[in-house]
Amino acid sequence: MTRGLPWGPMARMAGRRTLFAAPVLLLVTFGVFAAAALSPFDPVKAYAGTAGLTASQAELDQLRANLGVDRPFTARWWDWLTSALTADLGTSAVLRQPVADVITGRLGWSALLACCAFAVALLPATALGVLAARRRGGALDRVATALAYVLEAAPAFWLGLLAVWLFAVRLGALPSGGLTDAADTVTAGQVASHLVLPALVLGLSHMPWFYLYVRQGVADALEEDPVRGARARGLSERRVLLGHGLRSGMLPVLTLIGSRVPELITGALLVETVFSWPGIAAATVQAATSVDFPLLAALTVLATAAVLAGNLLSDLLYGLADPRVGFDG
Numbered sequence: 001m002t003r004g005l006p007w008g009p010m011a012r013m014a015g016r017r018t019l020f021a022a023p024v025l026l027l028v029t030f031g032v033f034a035a036a037a038l039s040p041f042d043p044v045k046a047y048a049g050t051a052g053l054t055a056s057q058a059e060l061d062q063l064r065a066n067l068g069v070d071r072p073f074t075a076r077w078w079d080w081l082t083s084a085l086t087a088d089l090g091t092s093a094v095l096r097q098p099v100a101d102v103i104t105g106r107l108g109w110s111a112l113l114a115c116c117a118f119a120v121a122l123l124p125a126t127a128l129g130v131l132a133a134r135r136r137g138g139a140l141d142r143v144a145t146a147l148a149y150v151l152e153a154a155p156a157f158w159l160g161l162l163a164v165w166l167f168a169v170r171l172g173a174l175p176s177g178g179l180t181d182a183a184d185t186v187t188a189g190q191v192a193s194h195l196v197l198p199a200l201v202l203g204l205s206h207m208p209w210f211y212l213y214v215r216q217g218v219a220d221a222l223e224e225d226p227v228r229g230a231r232a233r234g235l236s237e238r239r240v241l242l243g244h245g246l247r248s249g250m251l252p253v254l255t256l257i258g259s260r261v262p263e264l265i266t267g268a269l270l271v272e273t274v275f276s277w278p279g280i281a282a283a284t285v286q287a288a289t290s291v292d293f294p295l296l297a298a299l300t301v302l303a304t305a306a307v308l309a310g311n312l313l314s315d316l317l318y319g320l321a322d323p324r325v326g327f328d329g
Contacts, residue, residue, distance in 0.1 A: 010316055017312045021305070028304045030077055032297045037073035043093060043291040044069060067093055069293075080294055090294030094286050099298045102283055107302075110279030112191075113198055114268055120203025122210050126253075129214025130246055136219055145215070148208035156205040156267040160274035163197050177276035198275040205267050206260060213256050218249030254317040261310030265303050 044064045064070045068079075080090055089099035132141040151159075168176035179186065179194040221227060222245045230240050272281030280299060287296040 006319075010319070013315065013319075014312060017308065021308045024308065025301055025304055026081075028300055029081060029297050032300045033073045033077040033080070033293060036291045036293055036296060039291050041289055041291045043067065043293070069291075076293055077297075080297055084298075089298045092283075092287070092292055092295040094290040094292045095283065095295065099294050102295060103280070103298060103302065106278060106280045106283055109277060110268060110272065110281070113195065113202065113272065113277060113279060114264055116195060116199035117202035117206065117268070117271075118264070120199055121206040125207045125210035126214050126246075126250075129211045130218050130241065130249075132211075132215045133218035133222065133245070133249065134241060141215075144211065148211045151204055152208040152212075154205070155270075156201060157270045157274055159205060160198070160201045160271055163201050164274070167197060177274075179276065179278055194275070194277070198271045198277050201274075202264075202267050202271045205271075206264060209256060209260060210253060213253045214249060216249075217252045218245045221245045221248035224248065251318065255314050257317070258307075258311035258314030261307050262303075265306060 044060055044067065061070075068076060083090060087100075089103075091097065092099050092102055095102055128140075128144050132138075132144050135141060164176045167174045174197050175194050176197070177194070179190065218241075222241075227240060227244045227248075230244055268279065269281040269284055271277070272279045273285065280302075283295060284299050286292065287299060
């Protein structure tokens with residue numbers, strides 16, 4: 001008789017984390033408005049553009065009043081918060097469209113890039129980590145580990161520029177960017193060709209962490225008594241490696257998934273900028289430099305929620321993989 005999934009404990013953990021997330025998101029939005037109020041960037045000049053260079057001070061003051069940036073940041077924060085609770089995220093001053101439209105039009109592209117990059121990072125890293133752990137100190141282990149440390153030290157934007165130079169400039173095999181207007185109709189082939197380089201670069205920037213964790217976890221698992229007992233019972237090396245070593249060795253990787261979400265978001269912003277990918281990177285940069293309060297707050301809440309969701313996912317996966325941990329701790 002097989003045991004079903006512990007839906008009850010999982011739901012309780014998710015409920016507790018949701019209650020914890022509410023005040024965290026509240027403080028994050030307040031911090032965004034406070035930091036933006038102290039920013040040296042002037043949202044009025046960013047909104048006016050070149051017209052602001054010839055505008056009189058009275059016209060700038062009137063525009064400041066129309067945008068509401070002459071009010072205390074606490075009042076602006078409270079107005080945005082009460083509107084956000086009714087699903088009204090306000091209007092982006094710099095992009096001249098509702099914040100909800102900005103996010104929904106760009107979030108899918110960022111999610112596509114992040115998912116593909118995650119697969120690029122995790123799948124090869126797991127395979128290499130298992131093979132390296134099987135023969136620690138061997139040629140594959142030494143070469144793969146050395147490359148992992150080199151990639152770990154390489155910034156994502158540097159890898160992006162290197163990839164553009166090699167694959168787009170020198171070889172001409174892949175486009176360097178240009179898929180910037182998400183409103184245009186593009187084919188699946190165009191999306192795929194533009195996705196290869198940013199997904200590869202973002203995945204490579206995160207691959208060393210997964211590889212090193214898998215390698216160390218599987219190597220430690222192969223030294224445990226249950227694995228030695230399985231070998232003594234005559235089980236094949238493949239079954240021992242995949243059925244015992246990999247299962248125990250992947251437990252640390254589950255906790256790594258949640259901790260890598262912030263780095264994945266940060267790396268995605270840099271990679272999207274390098275490759276002109278039509279995700280949320282451009283909107284984030286414009287919101288920060290233009291002190292676009294509604295858009296900046298919404299994007300920050302979105303990033304914070306993604307981090308909290310990643311941590312919850314890693315804890316749930318760890319609890320499912322190791323029943324000794326449980327969900328009620």
